[in-house]
Amino acid sequence: MKKLINHVDTVLAESLDGFATAHADIVVLGPEREFVRRRTVVPGKVALISGGGSGHEPLHAGFIGHGMLDAACAGQIFTSPTPNQMLAAAEAVNTGAGVLFIVKNYSGDMMNFSMAAEMLDVENATIIVNDDVAVENSTYTTGRRGVAGTLIVEKIVGAAAQRGDKLAQLKALGDAVNKATASMGVALTSCTVPAAGKPTFQIGPDEMEMGVGIHGEPGRRRVKLGTADEIAAELTGAVLKDLNLPRGQEVILLVNGFGGTPNLELYVMVNAAMKILNAAGVKVVRHLTGSYVTSLEMAGCSITVTAVDDAMLKLWDAPVHTAALRWGI
Amino acid sequence: MKKLINHVDTVLAESLDGFATAHADIVVLGPEREFVRRRTVVPGKVALISGGGSGHEPLHAGFIGHGMLDAACAGQIFTSPTPNQMLAAAEAVNTGAGVLFIVKNYSGDMMNFSMAAEMLDVENATIIVNDDVAVENSTYTTGRRGVAGTLIVEKIVGAAAQRGDKLAQLKALGDAVNKATASMGVALTSCTVPAAGKPTFQIGPDEMEMGVGIHGEPGRRRVKLGTADEIAAELTGAVLKDLNLPRGQEVILLVNGFGGTPNLELYVMVNAAMKILNAAGVKVVRHLTGSYVTSLEMAGCSITVTAVDDAMLKLWDAPVHTAALRWGI
Numbered sequence: 001m002k003k004l005i006n007h008v009d010t011v012l013a014e015s016l017d018g019f020a021t022a023h024a025d026i027v028v029l030g031p032e033r034e035f036v037r038r039r040t041v042v043p044g045k046v047a048l049i050s051g052g053g054s055g056h057e058p059l060h061a062g063f064i065g066h067g068m069l070d071a072a073c074a075g076q077i078f079t080s081p082t083p084n085q086m087l088a089a090a091e092a093v094n095t096g097a098g099v100l101f102i103v104k105n106y107s108g109d110m111m112n113f114s115m116a117a118e119m120l121d122v123e124n125a126t127i128i129v130n131d132d133v134a135v136e137n138s139t140y141t142t143g144r145r146g147v148a149g150t151l152i153v154e155k156i157v158g159a160a161a162q163r164g165d166k167l168a169q170l171k172a173l174g175d176a177v178n179k180a181t182a183s184m185g186v187a188l189t190s191c192t193v194p195a196a197g198k199p200t201f202q203i204g205p206d207e208m209e210m211g212v213g214i215h216g217e218p219g220r221r222r223v224k225l226g227t228a229d230e231i232a233a234e235l236t237g238a239v240l241k242d243l244n245l246p247r248g249q250e251v252i253l254l255v256n257g258f259g260g261t262p263n264l265e266l267y268v269m270v271n272a273a274m275k276i277l278n279a280a281g282v283k284v285v286r287h288l289t290g291s292y293v294t295s296l297e298m299a300g301c302s303i304t305v306t307a308v309d310d311a312m313l314k315l316w317d318a319p320v321h322t323a324a325l326r327w328g329i
Numbered sequence: 330m331k332k333l334i335n336h337v338d339t340v341l342a343e344s345l346d347g348f349a350t351a352h353a354d355i356v357v358l359g360p361e362r363e364f365v366r367r368r369t370v371v372p373g374k375v376a377l378i379s380g381g382g383s384g385h386e387p388l389h390a391g392f393i394g395h396g397m398l399d400a401a402c403a404g405q406i407f408t409s410p411t412p413n414q415m416l417a418a419a420e421a422v423n424t425g426a427g428v429l430f431i432v433k434n435y436s437g438d439m440m441n442f443s444m445a446a447e448m449l450d451v452e453n454a455t456i457i458v459n460d461d462v463a464v465e466n467s468t469y470t471t472g473r474r475g476v477a478g479t480l481i482v483e484k485i486v487g488a489a490a491q492r493g494d495k496l497a498q499l500k501a502l503g504d505a506v507n508k509a510t511a512s513m514g515v516a517l518t519s520c521t522v523p524a525a526g527k528p529t530f531q532i533g534p535d536e537m538e539m540g541v542g543i544h545g546e547p548g549r550r551r552v553k554l555g556t557a558d559e560i561a562a563e564l565t566g567a568v569l570k571d572l573n574l575p576r577g578q579e580v581i582l583l584v585n586g587f588g589g590t591p592n593l594e595l596y597v598m599v600n601a602a603m604k605i606l607n608a609a610g611v612k613v614v615r616h617l618t619g620s621y622v623t624s625l626e627m628a629g630c631s632i633t634v635t636a637v638d639d640a641m642l643k644l645w646d647a648p649v650h651t652a653a654l655r656w657g658i
Contacts, residue, residue, distance in 0.1 A: 005597055015596040019599075021599060261626065268344045299626065
């Protein structure tokens with residue numbers, strides 16, 4: 001296992017410390033590293049809290065700040081954070097307007113955020129993200145998995161919270177964005193969880209995992225390595241089939257790297273995906289390309305499409321100032 | 330070779346097309362993809378042009394836009410662009426205030442930018458970046474190599490050009506920033522150039538290349554895999570030895586991933602580097618962490634330190650709007 005770490009037991013703590021140091025203008029690390037929170041909370045604003053297993057950076061802590069999340073709870077790598085972490089985060093950033101959890105649909109996260117929601121003695125709601133169209137149930141999931149679309153939900157709902165929308169509105173908006181979002185990914189290589197010390201799965205030199213999850217869990221099928229055009233056709237095709245968009249529909253396109261894929265290849269995938277989207281008459285009005293929802297150093301990518309109306313697009317464009325996403329400010 | 334591509338002969342063209350599509354609000358692709366230029370040039374502003382071999386994305390095209398570059402010329406992967414590309418770029422973005430080339434010190438780039446400078450019939454100057462302290466001469470270099478520090482030179486000089494500084498001032502500023510900047514990197518794995526189809530170098534499962542260049546070329550020595558703390562001590566130590574900074578000196582710290590290293594590990598390296606910098610009494614006033622100057626999918630990172638005065642810091646903080654670096658706008 002080749003990693004820039006000191007020890008498998010300290011990698012998360014040291015990474016969080018480095019993150020908090022590098023972004024001290026935006027975030028503060030909570031006691032015992034239970035959460036990362038926004039340095040300055042906004043009184044009267046609904047508190048947006050997300051979290052999940054680590055290994056998907058910059059998700060979620062990289063999306064804390066103006067116009068996005070107020071706090072994020074980091075579990076160990078590919079392991080849910082605990083309800084206590086979520087309660088501690090809620091206590092730190094709730095200013096009386098309620099708490100909104102944004103949760104990727106994985107069994108561990110669902111159970112722990114649900115427990116936290118029950119124990120929380122302030123008004124709260126939960127948005128469940130399940131944008132992955134690859135498989136209906138999966139290794140760690142009942143129903144569809146929550147993957148890169150989470151970033152789009154967090155951005156749009158975050159902007160609405162920043163302008164002062166109330167809890168019920170934000171919950172409804174988040175559910176709507178989730179419903180308008182579909183993703184699917186492909187892996188060319190496995191990732192290696194530090195504590196495991198060996199690749200999560202074996203894959204041949206001429207194989208790829210189509211529909212892979214963000215922990216390297218199995219997708220639809222193991223197939224021979226394809227070209228960028230073939231991969232984009234299958235990923236984008238599955239996404240479009242799920243969304244069933246009318247011609248002329250405006251969308252955001254997110255081509256997301258899994259951590260080990262260079263930008264050079266991600267832009268080849270943008271080019272390939274655009275051919276499919278153009279042919280389908282879908283109008284890409286905003287692009288985001290980069291490694292935002294990762295699986296450690298896994299090579300591969302996912303394609304996410306979100307159908308947007310003018311209101312959602314305005315929220316997408318609203319100023320954001322986080323470690324990983326920043327514009328207008 | 331596992332890559333998200335269609336064909337080795339078309340990867341660069343398709344990637345540039347995808348890049349230009351995704352960032353059409355900022356850039357335009359020149360005829361025959363000879364260069365990428367800023368969509369809107371600013372009359373009376375010195376034109377900043379950089380470029381080099383591809384495979385280092387987001388360098389350089391990702392740094393085109395307000396407050397940074399006006400154009401970038403992309404050569405084939407790890408191959409210099411031609412003088413004709415630079416001349417075409419200069420013609421497209423020069424508005425009469427002269428042209429400033431920013432060139433990484435590699436023999437091919439130096440020769441071709443130098444030829445372009447001679448052929449150019451407008452006032453011009455060249456900043457040569459040679460921030461890599463690992464080795465004095467190298468596979469493709471006479472003198473030190475130009476690596477991740479290039480981004481810092483481009484940001485600071487770009488901001489000065491944006492505010493209207495003249496060519497001679499910009500040349501002097503760029504030389505000063507280069508002199509105040511030092512970098513060194515380590516590779517855990519090789520990269521694979523698509524046209525070669527196999528790894529650039531062989532490296533054992535317990536080895537790393539200390540002082541590697543951004544094309545995977547040899548560095549100082551091949552050593553046993555070390556911990557993050559040991560690696561940070563050697564990289565940061567070499568950088569600090571070169572810069573010989575007084576205690577209390579303010580610096581920018583760039584921890585740069587080479588393309589195959591996840592953010593989780595880069596922040597472990599930030600944490601490790603900070604221990605060395607704090608012990609040396611150096612004051613890190615700005616951080617940048619991410620994969621900005623890459624070597625395709627190589628795993629590893631580099632550490633760059635730039636000593637800044639108030640004027641340089643103000644230029645670093647000035648608004649920038651490019652594909653890969655954006656703030657204040």
